[in-house]
Amino acid sequence: MNGHLAAGDWDDRYHHIDQILNNPGPRTDPSFMAGDEVKDFLRNKCKVLVIGAGGLGCEILANLALSGFKDIHVIDMDTIDISNLNRQFLFRPKDVGKPKALVAAEFIMNRVPGVKVTPYYGKIQDKDDAYYMQFTLVVCGLDSVEARRWINATLVNLVDPDLPESLKPLIDGGTEGFKGQARVILPTVSSCYECSLEMLNKPTAFPICTIANTPRLPEHCIEWASVLEWPRVHTDKKLDTDDPEHIGWLFSVASARAKEFNIEGVTWSLTQGVVKNIIPAIASTNAIIAASCCNEAFKIATSSAAFLNNYFMLIGTEGVYSYTFEHEKRKDCPVCGGESLDLKINKEWTVDRLIELLVEKQDIQIKKPSLSTPTKQIYFQAPPQLEEATRPNLEKKVSELVDEGGEVTVTASSLPFNLSLRISYI
Amino acid sequence: MIKIWSMKKNEDAAAKKKPKTSAAQIRVQKDLTELELPSTMKTFFPDPADLLNFKLTIEPDEGMYKGGSFTFSFAINSNYPHEPPKVKCIPKIYHPNVDLEGNYLFLEPNADDPLNKEAAEEMRKSREQFLYNVKTSMRGGSIKGVQYDKVAVA
Numbered sequence: 066m067n068g069h070l071a072a073g074d075w076d077d078r079y080h081h082i083d084q085i086l087n088n089p090g091p092r093t094d095p096s097f098m099a100g101d102e103v104k105d106f107l108r109n110k111c112k113v114l115v116i117g118a119g120g121l122g123c124e125i126l127a128n129l130a131l132s133g134f135k136d137i138h139v140i141d142m143d144t145i146d147i148s149n150l151n152r153q154f155l156f157r158p159k160d161v162g163k164p165k166a167l168v169a170a171e172f173i174m175n176r177v178p179g180v181k182v183t184p185y186y187g188k189i190q191d192k193d194d195a196y197y198m199q200f201t202l203v204v205c206g207l208d209s210v211e212a213r214r215w216i217n218a219t220l221v222n223l224v225d226p227d228l229p230e231s232l233k234p235l236i237d238g239g240t241e242g243f244k245g246q247a248r249v250i251l252p253t254v255s256s257c258y259e260c261s262l263e264m265l266n267k268p269t270a271f272p273i274c275t276i277a278n279t280p281r282l283p284e285h286c287i288e289w290a291s292v293l294e295w296p297r298v299h300t301d302k303k304l305d306t307d308d309p310e311h312i313g314w315l316f317s318v319a320s321a322r323a324k325e326f327n328i329e330g331v332t333w334s335l336t337q338g339v340v341k342n343i344i345p346a347i348a349s350t351n352a353i354i355a356a357s358c359c360n361e362a363f364k365i366a367t368s369s370a371a372f373l374n375n376y377f378m379l380i381g382t383e384g385v386y387s388y389t390f391e392h393e394k395r396k397d398c399p400v401c402g403g404e405s406l407d408l409k410i411n412k413e414w415t416v417d418r419l420i421e422l423l424v425e426k427q428d429i430q431i432k433k434p435s436l437s438t439p440t441k442q443i444y445f446q447a448p449p450q451l452e453e454a455t456r457p458n459l460e461k462k463v464s465e466l467v468d469e470g471g472e473v474t475v476t477a478s479s480l481p482f483n484l485s486l487r488i489s490y491i
Numbered sequence: 492m493i494k495i496w497s498m499k500k501n502e503d504a505a506a507k508k509k510p511k512t513s514a515a516q517i518r519v520q521k522d523l524t525e526l527e528l529p530s531t532m533k534t535f536f537p538d539p540a541d542l543l544n545f546k547l548t549i550e551p552d553e554g555m556y557k558g559g560s561f562t563f564s565f566a567i568n569s570n571y572p573h574e575p576p577k578v579k580c581i582p583k584i585y586h587p588n589v590d591l592e593g594n595y596l597f598l599e600p601n602a603d604d605p606l607n608k609e610a611a612e613e614m615r616k617s618r619e620q621f622l623y624n625v626k627t628s629m630r631g632g633s634i635k636g637v638q639y640d641k642v643a644v645a
């Protein structure tokens with residue numbers, strides 16, 4: 066079809082997009098094939114995977130379809146909840162309870178003729194390498210760190226140096242309230258999701274003395290009620306943040322404290338938000354980030370303009386501030402670094418102490434790691450027989466089990482990949 | 492796209508290869524240590540240093556095979572997880588979806604995909620008789636000339 070009218074197309078359908086694709090501009094790459102060739106690639110050859118059909122995903126799907134991508138796949142494991150309808154605009158009240166991926170795909174196909182959207186209702190982990198290999202690029206609109214780490218590691222591992230097409234650009238969008246980011250990850254070439262893991266915002270913790278003595282914010286009062294008052298009053302009952310009665314109690318205690326200190330703004334929903342660490346989803350943030358992601362997808366697929374290098378950050382909490390920078394690849398990134406992580410430890414350290422260190426390290430973030438050398442097991446968390454067999458090693462010195470410069474393979478359920486450590490001793 | 496693919500070529504020279512411990516071995520370590528077995532299942536490694544060969548014993552606490560103890564052998568090869576482990580039911584049991592060599596399809600009896608045709612037929616014909624046969628076989632009895640292994644515990 067070489068970019069000419071296809072079935073279902075009407076005259077001038079792509080008038081605006083063709084302004085970009087018909088002629089090279091001052092910033093187009095030399096490899097840009099203006100005209101039919103690029104249009105043919107975009108409309109007939111390019112296959113995009115969208116991960117997530119929620120707040121970001123709905124926007125991404127609509128933007129891609131309207132900018133001329135015609136073969137779109139979407140994965141989402143959720144069903145539609147009534148609370149999604151205020152911002153996930155591909156869904157209507159009649160769709161509540163149905164899988165997001167299916168409803169979104171159908172909506173786009175009805176609305177944008179000639180676009181094929183193939184939905185998959187399930188987990189990204191259900192799919193294998195061959196599945197991911199079929200796509201030209203992947204756009205992610207996810208709210209889970211774990212799913213992002215998984216797809217990032219999967220796409221990095223997919224890269225085969227002898228097969229250029231095995232490099233699948235990953236465009237990752239994320240939003241949190243009025244903040245968001247869009248980034249372009251070229252697996253193994255540029256900084257990956259795992260490289261930037263330590264940048265993640267940890268849940269804000271207020272200093273305990275402020276909470277106890279000098280509260281200034283409604284959040285301080287709520288923290289006081291949940292962190293200090295709840296355990297003092299309910300000595301043997303654990304706080305259940307899903308129990309409306311518990312939230313109700315916190316709300317009334319926090320309100321009383323707020324009144325005492327002349328603080329305004331303690332509400333039921335803020336109480337719930339603070340104790341459950343809920344950050345509201347904002348439709349306009351999603352729209353900005355999704356637009357940025359799709360703009361990058363379009364530029365990468367067509368080479369019509371320079372694409373983002375490589376991290377765009379939006380801070381909408383005070384005004385509309387954005388910042389673009391190049392996040393650097395970490396040489397010792399456990400996913401894309403291509404090298405093992407060097408770890409210097411004391412010669413006297415026990416295996417137990419090493420495990421403790423791995424759990425604590427911010428740039429690793431693992432729970433319950435299992436360790437082995439290329440020839441033997443050091444410590445396995447499960448199954449019980451192997452845990453028992455390797456348990457005596459916990460007391461042993463690492464230096465008894467691993468030679469200087471030796472490799473240790475670490476796996477853990479929170480790691481979608483294995484981590485390779487090169488141990489040296491001080 | 493063309494641009495990105497050619498970029499990769501330049502970077503390659505600089506890229507260092509990740510140390511390759513057997514991918515299957517790592518994957519097995521990952522999967523085994525994250526396995527959350529219900530209390531009715533237990534693994535046994537004849538050689539704890541060999542992760543690729545082990546046995547799994549199931550003692551169902553419900554259903555028609557309750558009271559039995561069934562051991563399956565698992566053999567994983569270096570193509571794991573692209574190739575599934577070879578799993579066999581060790582005792583010879585009376586089950587429509589387990590043949591007499593221990594190859595199996597499902598754990599819950601299903602008469603539509605029989606590997607043991609006799610058992611499947613019996614299950615279809617009379618549930619009572621089928622249940623009776625299951626119990627007999629689990630005690631080590633024989634049905635239609637086939638002697639089954641005793642799997643009943645206590």
Ligand SMILES: [Zn+2]
Binds near residue numbers: 259261
């Ligand atoms: Zn990385």
